[in-house]
Each structure stands twice: as structure tokens, then as C-alpha cells.
Amino acid sequence: MSNNDLLFDKELDKEYNNLDSGSDSSIGIKNFGQDDSELSEGELYKSSGDENDDDIEQDDKLLETIQLKLAQRKKISNGSSQVMFVDEFQSDSDIENEADIDDENMNDNKLKILKDQRSVKKNGKYYNKPPRFTFSSTKMNQKIEESPDNIKNIAIIGPFRSGKTSLVSNMIVKKHRKHFQRQKYDYLNLKKYMDNSLITKYRKTTSRLNMGRFLHNEDIVMNIIDTPGHSDFWNETQIALEMSDFAYIIIDCVEGVTDSVIKLYEVARLKMGLNVGFILNKIDRLVLELKLDEIHFFLKIQDIVNDINKLDYNEDSFSPEKGNILFSSSKYHFMFSIKQFLASVNESYRKNNEMLDYITKRSWGNVVFEDNKFEYCPNWNRLNKVPSFVTFIVEPLYEIFKNGLVLKTQDLKKWVELNFGYLLKSSSDDEEYTAQLIKLFESIFENDNKESTVSMINQCFVENTVNSIAQSPTSEQNFNLSCIEKKGLLHLSKLIRVFKVIEYNNQLWSLCKIYKGNISIGDALYFEGKKLLTVFEIAIMGGRFVKNIQKAFPNQIVLLRGINTVSPDDLVGVGTLYSKEDFELADKVAFPKIDFINEPVMKVVLQPKQLKHLTLLNKGLKLISKIYPDIKTSVDTSREYILYGCGELQIDTILFELRYFYICYFDRNITDFIEIKSTGNVITSFKEGCSGESFASIPVTSKNYSLSIVATKISDDLSEVICKNQFFPERLFREKKLVDLSAILRNDFKWESEAARNIIAISGTNFFINDILPDDLDTELFQELKPYLIKGFEKVVSEGPLAEEPLHNVIFKLMTLDKLDETSSTPLEVLPLSTKAFKIALLSAKPILLEPYYSFSIITKFDHERNVKSVLKRRRGSQIFNIKEISGSPLIQVTGIIPTIDSNGLSVDLQMVTQGSTICQFYSIHKRWYKVPGNVLDQEIQFSKLEPSEGDALSRDFLMKTRKRKGLESENENSLNDNGPSLKDYLDLELYLQLKELKMV
Template sequence: DGEDLYDEFGNYIGPDLASDDDDEDDEVEIGHRGGHGRPGDDGDDDFDEEEGDDDEAADAGGAGSSRLALGKGDEDSEMRVVLHEDKKYYPSAAEVYGPDVETLVQEEDAQPLTEPIIAPIRTKRVYFRERSDVPRTTFDWEFLTDLMDSPKLIRCLAVAGHLHHGKTCLLDCLVELTHPDVRATASDVADGRAELAFTHSLRVECERGLSVKCCPLSLLLPDSRGKSHLVNLMDTPGHPCFADEQAAAYRLCDAVLLVVCAAEGAMLGTERAIQQAMQHGLPLILCINKIDRLIIELKLPPADAYHRLRHLVDEINALVHTHAPTPELARPLTPLDGSVIFASSAFRFCFSLASFASLYKQKFAPRMDAVQFAERLWGDVYFDAKTRRFSRNPNSAGGKSQQAQQRTFVQFCLEPVYKIFSTLVGDVETNVEAVCQELDVPISRSELKLNVRPLLRLVLRRFFSGWDPLVEAAVRHCPSPADAAAERVQRWYSGAENSDSDGGVCADMAACDPNGVLVIHATKLFPTPDASGFHVFGRVISGTLHAEQQVRVLGEQYTLADEEDSRTARVGRLWLLNAQYRVELSRVPAGNWVLIEGVDEPIAKTATITGADSACRRVLTYRPLQYNTASVVKVAVEPSLPSELPKMLDGLRKLSKSYPLLACRIEESGEHVIMGTGELYLDCALLDLRQLYADIEVKVADPVVAFAETVVETSSVKCFAETPNRRNKLTLIAEPLEKGIAEDIEAGGVSLSWPRKRVAEFFQHKYDWDLLAARSIWAFGPDASGPNVLVDDTLPSEVDKDLLATARDSIVQGFQWATREGPLCEEPVRNVKMKMLDALIAPEPVHRGGSQLIPTARRVAYSAFLMATPRLMEPYLFVEALTPADCVSAVYSVLARRRGHVTHDAPVPGSPLYVVKAFLPAIDSFGFETDLRTHTQGQAFCLSVFHHWQIVPGDPLDKSIVIRPLEPQPAVHLAREFMIKTRRRKGLSEDVAINKFFDDPMLLELAKQDVGLSGLA
């Protein structure tokens, strides 16, 4: 049979066989039947037994069946035919990492080697030198917090002055005095900057070596009698671009410590600091710093150094007298009353006349009257060693000996300092020990081996022993919070005029009552360490603030009639901010500074924080900050990736909170514009935007400046406009405002919040307005402190005054809208007086609503403006350059190429340097500092700040002027060029449209009177 199944070649020729699957099924079936289906009782028992085992296996979770299935799958995969290119030797990335992980396979390396494939989580670090712990101090923090309950023992001072005059270094001396473990780090020494710079906590401050933000510092310091005072010091930037930080600091302080370099004298930053202090009504304490430069750098003899110091004091007093609004603030500064002190922050010593007199009494004449001796240490007073008498006659000794001709300040104050410097710089090994013994200064043998600079610092610090003169001047000439509270409330609180009906709020603030109504004036926002939010810094005016307290935050626009700009918030933690570290507090009473957590969300720039209870419902706000400069430089920004626009918008909001004077706007073209005071200001702001607040890359356009619009003549015709419903008609003319009024309004010299009679007297007496016009002022524009005036010049016999009064608010809104965006290039309007000559108002309220009157008032204001010979105005900067004599000509040439002109050129007294003062158009100032340094090989140093507005030469509406690209324009073409380029940048048409600002009846009237509309499209 077997042979029939195969042929002679061995091939199978028998019947068809069943498939493999059928064979396997048969085998399984036979196996089951063979194992469990044998006939007989024994087979049945075995079957039952194995069935029970199967049940137990099922109870165990079916592990056996799963293993059987897995084994079968493996056998199938092993028997399957797989091509070589489809074989899988390793599991896929998705199988290894799971479905929650995104896996990518890249054929090319798209990242540089310096960039990690998986970037680490980057944490933002706002404060480059922040300390997590509180360093060891010479005072007890518990004692300091107890002292916060005694406002009479608190002093709040702003440290101000010119750039690089030693303000930060002066505070370093106080930090080293009270913090024994705080010294300059090794990295600072390696960088060649051995100064501590304790108040420089931001990275940009450490890299640039200048202060960008104001920084508070609270220390417990003893005066000359050993009595401790809580001295709050605020380090302010010296660069004039950051004058907004100075204004925020001044609002929280009661006096200004003015730091002036003895070698350079009163510079631009010095005068601006004095001007702002006088605006805030703050007394001054003069600290003449860096007197070591007179000895080491200028090498002046002691007598010449005295003349230099005396000239400097007279120069500061002249500036104070110039800017002081009241005789009380014009009090002259003099060393005789302790309001002038002398210091060298580099060598860590400070003295006043009283401290030097006490030093002589302590070491040489115990029975001497130190007070009377100090009164004879300044001025033309001479000491005769033979008769031991003081005289104002230099030849009182009967001869002309050198000793008799020396003034007492030179003989008793400067000569000991000169002797120490000359001895230690000269022959150290032989004379130092003898001089130290003569001056009663202890010094060891090992200390004699120090280098000259550390040895000088050590000897001078021990000779003058502390900074008591500075503390004594602060205690004597800076009022305490309790003494300054009443004047502060009267000057800055918006509800001071209605103090009789405020439920005792003003009385509590004027008394600095810690148990009164809670009022906090917040002027500064400090970013959190990760830049995710802000902490609010302010001063407790009255009441006591507790942690976790419920408060109300009142914005700058809050009024009792309109409470929209207010929000309830819960206070988080409270801190005492000390530059690089913080001390947490549970409560802060009146008269102290405080850093508050958790209330920053509704605050834009400044705020007033009060309690949430019913007793605080009558609290009004403190007035916004006043600045002595303006934001005139602007740049347009956009994100590199359009999808990151929300991030940039959030970053711009945070940036606006961080910089008090920075403004962020959206133009009609949709571009986002940042406005600041100067190039350095915007450079720091954009750095913060990129690295801290938005954390994205942004593209920045070329910088431009803000323009203004004005008129130079009175409107040639009476301009009128009708409302869309033809029921109302307004008639206006425009004319230039008298010189000085705009500046007075912006500086707060006059306000419409005053009583009407007081406002009328101001304009009548100072600007010779007639009484009727002075009493008819309706509004300033574009806001309450704007440089434009709207006057109601209608006659009661011609106009229904009652109806006009009902439409007043709408007309004022239209006027302010028009002055906010002028018709030439939508820039603010300046120095314009709008007179309303006639008004026809509908008697029905429905026909004289705001929707009818507001756009009509705006349109008639525009038409009156265009009929008054409109002109463009550009900002001018005041430039001060410090340069050697041989580089003065280079300063002149660089300024001449940029339309600048020099106003003052004089040598610095007692110095080889010259000071050149000039005016420069802001639009031509970009790159000026770099250009100047290039032409003078780095020898000239200049600073610039906004000074005034000036009319651009030329007619902006002259269509005969052709602007050729990439060619410099003559002066008479500048106004037209600026207007066209500004309108293009904002997405406007090149020329002003007639139909946008003139009604058809007005155009017919102009045609009848043959009035030309040249320059209008």
C-alpha cells in the first residue's frame, strides 16, 4: 500500500491530506477525549478531578490560560516568514516609554552642540545678589521692630545726586558698619571693583555699574550721643533717565540726602535732584563726598581745597534758592548748623564741624566747649596760636606768619586729613606709627604691612570712628514721620480740602496715628524673585497693617462717586526690605516702610491701600507721581514668533508696572509702542522684557520720538460744527496759550480741583487774564494736568447757560479727545487755548446726549485748530558734557552736525575739566554719546535729559515740499517730513482730509469768505 502512495521518483500521489489546522484541531480534540473521555468509572473520576484543577486555575486569575495563549502566539511568530528589512530586533520607542511620551526620530542634527536635546527647566532670577538668610548685624532685629512703634525715632531719607558721585558707596559704608560679615566678594575684587554695591541686586545694575531702580535700606544707627534711631534710606539712580524712580522714592521720604562729588561739583543730576526735592517740599542735607579726590587726583593745597568746598556750598545754595517755591525751603545749607557734612566713601570716613570739635575735645582738650569751637571752624575765621584767640582778621597776630593766615577749617580740619594721606602715601615704614600715635589711632605691626589703600581706609576709619555725623544730620534736619505727616497730607492727599467731612481720616493721617484708619501710600512695585508677579512697596500713613488682613486697593482713578478703580484683596506676608534680603514682619505701624505680598494685581503705577471695614469708606487716594521729565523716546516691538503675542502683551503689562514713567500703547496701525525717557531707559526695559517678564525674543524697530501739535496764530474764522441730528451747534476758535501756563499746569502750579476763586486769581494775577475769562475755564486737556485750556467765552444774552451747563461734560470730553490726538499726525496737542464763542443746545435731553455732542466737539476743535496755522513741536534734550579743555572743540562740532547748539561753556573750578551745556533735538540724539566719545577718544562724558518742546521749522501742510528718500532735507522741510513719515508709520494717509474735520456748511462758509485750505486733502 505504501508503494501505491508514491511514484518512482518519491513524489506523493496518494489521496489529499487534511490541512495543518485541521490536524492540530484533531490532535487537540483527540487529546481531550483521550485524557478525559475514557469509558469507565475510573475515567469519570479522573475527569472530575482534573475539572476541579481547572476551576482552581481559573480562580488563580487565569494565569495558566494566559501563559498558554502567549506560548501559542510565540510559536506562530517563530513560524511566520518575515522579510529581512521588516525584522524587529528591539522594541520601539513608543513601546519602551509608553503612550504618554512624545517620541521623534530625526534624520539630521537640527540643533547645535551647545543646545541640549532636552533643555533643562530654567528658573528666572530677578535679583542677582539676593540672600536667602538674614546676615548678622550689630543691632537686634527685635529692638528694631520695637522701635517701629515710635515714629519720633524714625527718619526716612532719599539718597540722591549725580551719576557716580558715590551714593551707593556711601550706603555701603553704613552696611559695613552694621553688618560685620558683609564684605565685597572675591568675584567683585577679581573684576576690579572692590566696592560692595550692596544696593545693586539686579543683574543689569551689576553689569553696568550704576543704579537702575531705587532700593530701600533700613538700619538702626546711633547718633553722637549713642541714641539709636531707625534710619530708612532709599538709594536712587543718579542717571537722569531714571528720574521716575527718584520721584517714587521722594514720595515716601521726609528729606533728601544730596550727595555731591567735591571734585566735579554740582552737575546735571545734582540740579535735577534739587529741583525735584523742591517740588516735593523736602528739606536737603548736603553731603560733600569724595574729598579724597581733592588730595589724590587734583592735588590741591589745603587752602585751595577750602575755597573749592566753600564754592561748592554756595553753588548748591544758589540752586536751592532758584528752585525753592517757598522761603522755608530756601533755607541756606551751611556746615555751621550740621546740614553740610564731608565724607569720603572710598576711604570710609565722614566728619562735620561738630564731630571734629568733639574729636579735639576728646583727645586734646577735655575742658573745651565743643559747640563754640565748632561755630568757629567755618568761614573767614583765623586762630592766633600765640594769643590762643580767634579773629576774623588774618593779620591779627601782628605779623604775617603762615600759621596766622590759615583759616580755622584749613588748620583744624583739612590739615590733619592731608597729613594722614601724605604720610601713608609717602614714607609708610618710618612715619606712620609716629603719626598714628600723635593722632591717638591704635595700629598693630601686622596692619602696618597692608597696602596703601587698605591702610588709609583703616587709619581714617579709626581716626573718625563711625558715621555719627551723618546720623546726627539726619536726626536734626530730617523731620520724623510724626512731624512731617500733616504737611504730607496737605500736599499729596486728594481729600485734604474736604477734611471736615471725611470722618476723621485726615486727622488720623496728620497725627500719624497707629490706631487710626489704615491708609498706605504705595508708589513702587518690586518684582518677585521669579518675575511672576510683584510685591507692593509703600509707606503706612496711619493705622497698622497686619499680615493676612483684608484691605481695599484704590487705584489712581478712584473717587467716591466712581468706585470702579478699586478692589478688595487679602494681604499675604509683610517684609522689611533691606536691599539684598528681607525680614518678615507680622505687623507694620504708621510711619514705616513695608513690602506687601498679594495686593499687586489691580495696581498700575501707584495706589492707596486702606482697610476693608466701614470706617475706611471715606478714604480717598493720594495723587499720582509728578515727574520733572517726560517719556519722549519710543520704539515699536513685536514678537519674533506671532504665536507668542499673548506672552508679549503680558510682559508689557508687567513692564509698565516695573517702570513708573514707561508707557505702552497700541497705535492705529496695530503696532505696540514702548515710550521711555531715553536710550538707556528703553535698553534696560527691553532687556527686562526679553529675559524676565515675557521670556521671548522680540523684534524692535528703530527708535523715534514723540511729537506734539500746536498753533502759532488765532483761528482765521469762527469754526462751527453741527451734531448729526442737526439739533446742536458749537462754535470755537483756537489761539496760542500764553507762555508759561502749560508748564505751570504740568508742574501742578495750578489745578481745577482748587476753588474757582483761587483759580481765577492765579490766572488774573500771574498772566493778566480778565476776571471773566479766568472764571470761565472749563477744563485742561488732554487730562487734568494737560497743557491746553478750554474757556467758555459765550455771553449769557446769546446762549442759554443752563442748557450749556447740561452739555458741559460732553463738550469737555470732546475737547480732551481732540487734544489727546491732534489732526496733523494724531500726536498730543500743546499750548492751545480753545474758546467757545457760541453754542446752540437742543432743549430735549434725548437730542443733546454724549453720542451727539462728543464727536461734534472733537470735530469743531480740529477745525479751529487747522484754521490757526498749525505747527509740529519736537522735544529738545538738555545735554551736559564733562570734557578736558582740548576736547571742547570736538563737542561743538558733533553738536553742530545734529542741529544742536551750545548754551554754556566754562571750566570746573579747581579742576582741569570743562563743562559744556547744550540743547539737542531728541530725534537727532540717537547715537550722540557714542559719536562724542569716538571724536574725543573716550575723554568726554555726557548725559542728556528732556528739557522743553520747540516748534519744528517749516509748515507741515505745505504740499509744495517734495520729500526725497535717503536725502537730508533742509530745515524748512523738516516739519513736512516729520508729519508725512509719522502718518505713514501710523497707517494714515499722507495728508489731512478735509471731510474728516469740516462739515459741509463749514466748507461753504469758508468758500464764501475765500479762506484757503492749502495742505488739506
């Protein structure tokens, strides 16, 4: 390297240090490698194919582009003291047209993102491609092609702020060459390798899944899927679980088994049927933050393990010596099981596997080690004895922390070499203590074998995962090869499931998993049997990079882009892809729609400030619905767009992306981002139901047919088990397991035998039953009209008679069905007739309006308990179920429920009264819906024009405002008069007056 180059680099460093480095919204990686090996430009990289990882080629065109950017940056930096902003969404191909865009207009109207454009040279070459691995990519591709069993898809799930992304980032980086691994350690984890999207870096929290992969021991391909921890994005976590073979639940050692852990376990283990393991992360906090002594460290861990085993029906299913509970610190870059820890800290154990296994099995629980022998001692605490876990694990761990903090560098190097036989990585006395501890733990827990460069953190993770995967039962929810076998469709050539559209590498892809067959670029595939597309591009997620491939194989998780004759860039959303040859079998193997755990119950009304943006907003919402398949969008009569989300953070994230990124996807040359105005207050969706049984079976007749239906409420215990995903009647009915369904309803919920056997349709918590006596039923007529009755049931279940909101907890019973005219009848007229009958049945059964409730979990300090209670007390309908002290910590957990519409801003209020020391999570996974106070049909209620309604007027107020927003009110109907939905709208006037005279309506 010439002197001029060195001077240029120094000048570049000087300018770089003058920039405002506080922003972390760049996609690039700063200080993520050695000084001479950082990635240039800080942009996500898309490789061109299966190039050799050991080759670093210099691209002249790329070099010119980089130099152009550096020159531009230098010019702006020298010419003005202001921070330089660039368009985050600009591609390299846009640079040539950059001069045509007015700089002032660009900085004022485009999203201003500080972007790190630092480029570093090494031997005259720029690094702008994925880091080289410590394994052979050729060998990994060979293993993928050989057998799907060589691929292990592992989901990493856990509560908010439990350290999932940091842990996965460390694991993936360990499989990169030394030139890419950290030299300047990022103690604050601001530049996590798995944070590859703009919104994730902007919001400082993971909002979508990501995946990294590596080859272990030239044998197993590990795909590790990082997931969001915030409850608003748990549907994204569910998609990751759908694609996975095994799941690890990350637990913060200080917080322990929180309500979030319990709910995630229910989803992964009980609903998805996956085997799970646990990783107790942040064990450093017990030492450095809580400052527990060795005995209390063990008691804290033991308490967490006991709570974990309470989650499972089998006692002692999880235990550290079994390898399904691991220990880690994402901050200090280490992970270990009991066995791996013993092998790392004691050279004699490493050489004697028999002795290692012997001690491992005795290093947990109420076992003590005295006089060179192990002894079971349940009362060790009273007898002042020390558990073997403390002797063999905790005390050595504390010694490492203590000496890493107090010893000088030279003394620490001698101590490490003397006690562990390892060489301490380079360090200095003036180094920050966190960096020195990272190097200390890496020296002890990392294998420095230069030939294999096997990382201890990866070795521990893989070895304790593979056995659990082999024992994992087939998930009842997942559609896999066993389902194909049961249907006799093994001769299928290709079967691919599309889970969602995902933004990756500043491009939009279809996220897929291959279940059968291989796919290559150029293959013709049918999507949902409706349209034919050609595979245009295939890629693999790789942390901050995307790896293009030519061919993909079964059990791989891939990114696809297709083209068809209609659009040059066709985005395939949720659904199933088939081979052209299997088109006739498409309806037999379609993947079922994902039953998302979180309901989109919170909504916001959107409208562009400028009419010229109306088309852009419409396009953006269509794309958003593919990227977030769990949300809903609709348009009301006033041309306002309604966006339904799972929580405040998700809606905020969607609006951010809608305003900035996804509009640019359609037109990358626009200089004005769309301006959206939205409602200031949070709105929620509602559901309709009934609190009693229809007072009469009111017949509905047409010229040719007559039928009558009654409605009643299902039992609370049946509704609860369905909402908690403990019973799936709709799935059993769809799979035609009618005997099993009938037996459960009769035995567990005391249904009558005839009702349990004569179910016509099920939708969520709503049932439609044939209650006509066998002697009175015209079987031939019933079978002829049954499809139209079901369509009428589905229509009313999705749009009830009160405000066209979905129904909840209603059983409809068909009481009569007659044919009046044998000559001119047509079955099609039964559809509007049955729809009317269903609405009459609901309105005659004490109709109610139901509002959604969030379950909440608040973790805060014990000192703030009074303030938290005070804030919750001021919120309508909030209930505290439990206040639990988290053992061994100054924290408490407050759990309860609150109406969704009254949860708006609660997190902010709690942060204010607890000095920012609160983690508040809201869940809708149990699908709690409760009756809104008041009579929804009470026309005598008077509303105030300027004050919100309270008490018994609330139900009627919510109903009338919802009808008004949807444009359902009549000419004389508004929220201040007596009009509204009534049986009068569906009955003959004479019959209605008779019922009113009898005081039945």
C-alpha cells in the same frame, strides 16, 4: 573642622581662582566679609520671619542643596576648562528638575551669567542668611510699633557717578557685625551692598531704588533710600522722594554744583517741598587726584558752598558749621561734619562739649585763628593769613593722607596712637595703599566701643539729619496725614499708597508706604475701590536681602504681595489700598497720579521674531508698565508694540529685562528667551499745537445743538513756568483753589478777569475757557452739557487732529452754545459734536507739530572742548547755552538743548572724541517742546524717496510718517502725495470751498 574639610576648602579655592572672575553680574557677594564668614551661594536671601539675629542655625536640607551645587560646580570645573554658566533666575526648587534640561541647549539659549557659588564654612555652619546687626531687631520693631515719628525715611539723591550707592552701602554695612564687614577691601566698589538686582550689576549703574535700615542709639529707625543718578531713571528718584521725609543731595567735590545738582534740587526742594541737605563726597579726589594744597582745597569747598546757597532764596541757608553740609569719601569709608571731625581728631574736644561747640561755630568762612584767638578777616588771602577751616580741618586731614601713604605700618600705628589715641587696625607693609588708607580712616573715624559699636559715618549722618527733618515743611505734592485731616477723614482705619511694582529677591512685589493703620498678613484690602485682595506676604527691603514680617505700621515703606480669587499671585500696580470698612470713602482719599518729572518722549517699535512669542511679549509689556510706571506702551494697527521711554539707557534696560527676566516670571521652565526685533533708529513722540488764533468761529451743528470753539496759543512765559514745575494750574483747579488760580493768571500773566474766572477744564498746558458773554449764556443748558464738553476737550487733548498726538500750549474758548430742538434733544450727542468743534478750532489756528527737546549736560576735560563743539554742531537743532569752567579742576560743563530724535548715539560720539572722559546726561524734566520747521499742512511739499527731508519739509515729513505708522492714512494717502489732515475732513464741502476761495485755508 576636620582635615578633610580643610583640604576640600583649599581645593575649592584653587578651582575658584581658575574661574573667570571678571564678570560682576552675580547677585552674590564675593570678598565682602572675612575669609571665614562670606555668604554661601551668593544669592539673595529671604528670611522666614522675625528670627533672632544672634542665632545661626544649620538647616540640613539647605546644607544638602549647597553640597549638591558645589559637587555640580566641581564636576564642571574639573571636566572642562570653560567657565561655568548657570541660569541666574533659577530657584533652589528648580535644581531637582535640572537634569531634565539639556545642558547645551541651556547654555546656548539662556542668559549666560557667571555666578559665584563659593560657600565657606565656619565652625561647621553655612552662612546663607542676612548678616547679624549691631543693634537689637526686637528693639527696632518695638520702636516702629510705638510711633511713626520714630521712623525717618531719608532719600539719597545726586548726579550720575557721584558715589551714592557706595556711600549708602558703607553706611548699612557698618551696622552689621564685624564678621560681615570688609576684611579684603573692595577698592573698585564692584560688590556694592545696595546693588541687588541683576540689571544693576550687569549695566554697572543703579537703575532702581533700594533701601537699607538700621536702629540708631535704640531710638531712631533710619530708612535710607538709595536712588539712581542717571537722568533716564530720575522718575525712580522721584518715587523715592515721594516716600521720604528728607533728602540728601550728593555732590562730587571735583565736579561741584553741576546742572544735574541744580535740577535735582528743583525737584526735591521746589516741587516736592522737602528740606534737603548736601554731602560733599569724594573729597579724597581733591587731595590725591587734583593734588590741591590746603588753601586751594578750602577755596574749592568754599566755591561749592557758595554755589549751593545760590540755589536757595535765603542766602547762607547751607553751611558746614550748621550741619546741613557734610563731607565724605565713599571710597575710603568716612563721613564727617565739622563738629564730628574736631571730636575725632582731638581728645580734649571730645571731653569738652562747650569748647567743641565754640570752635565749630568759628571753623568756617572768613575766620582766622591767630595768637590763640579767632578773628573775622574777609581779606585773609591778601594778608597771607590762614582760615580757621584750614587750620582745624584741612591740615589734619592732609596729615592723615600723607602719613597713610608714606609711613610704614609700624610707624603709622605709633603715629595714630600718639596723635589720636586710637589703635590702627591690622595692616601690613605690602598692602595696597587704598586698603591701608581705608583702615587708617576707619581707625580714626570709627568708634571702637565694643558695647555700642556705633559707626562714626552713621552717627554723623543721623545727628545732622534729625533736626532738619523736624523743621521740614509739609510737601504740597505728597499726600500725607495732613491731607486726611483737612478732609475730616481721620477715622479711616487703613490707607496705603502703592507706588509701583518692583523686582526684589528675584520676586515681584508692590512697593508701598503706609499712611494710616496697620496691616497684617491675611488682611482684606480694596485696591482703588475696584477689587478685593488678601495680603499674602509683607517684607522690608534690606539691601541685598529681604526681611519678611508679619505686621507693618504707619510711615513704614514695605513690600506687599496679595492674592485674590482671580489670580494666585496678584500684582497691584500704582494706586491706593483701603480697608474693606472704608470702601465708601475710596473716591475721597485716592492718591493723585504722580506727575513724573521725566517725560517718556523716546520710543521704539517692538515685534517678536516668532509669532508664538506674541502672547509672551504682550504679557511682558503689561508687567513692564507696572514696574516702570513712567513709561507708556501701545499697539498700532499693524500689531507692532510701541514702547515709550525717557532715554536710551532706560529703553535698553527695559528691553534687556523684557527679553530675559520678566518672561521667565511667567514661565520659569522655558529654555528659549523671547527674540524681539525693534526699529534700528530712535523714534520720538510728537505733540500738536497752534501758532496763531482761529481765523473764524466756525459753528458745528447737529440736529439738536449748535456750538462754536476757537483756539489760540498760550503765552511762552506761562508755558515755561508750567513745564519747569514752578506753577501748577491743573492742581489748583483740581483742588478748587479757583481764587488763587485766577489771581495768578491775572497778575502774573495778564489774563483778562472774565477768562481767568471762567475756566472749564485744564490739562497740562491746555486750557478750556467759557468765553460766552453772561447775557448770552444759557446757564442751565451750559451746566447740563458741561460734562460732555469736558470729555470732548480731554479726548482731543490726548489725540489731536493731525496725527492723534497730544496737544500742547493751546487755549480753547467756547464762543457759542445753543439748543436747536427742545423736544428730541439728548445731551449725549454733544460729545462727538464738541470733539469735532475742538479739532476744527485747532486746524483753523495755524496748526503746528511740536517735537521734544532734551536739555543736556556734558562734563568733560577742558582739552576736549573743541571736539565736543564739533560733534554738537553736526546735530540738527542743537544749541549750546553755556560753557562753564569748573573751578579748581581741569573740567568744563557744557549745557544746552538738542532735539530728542537727533540725540541718538550722541553719548557714544562724545566718548569717542574725548577718549572716554565724558559724562553726558539728557533731561526732559523741563518738558521742552519746540515747533518742527515747516508748514505741517503744506500739500505742495515734495518728498524724496531715498533721502531724509530737511528744512521746511521736515514738519510735513514727520507728520506723514507718523500717520502712516499709526495707520491713519486714507487709501490714497502716503508720504509722497499731497493728501493729509485738513479742514476739509470736518467741514461741509460748500463751506470749505468758500473758505478756500477766500484763501483762508
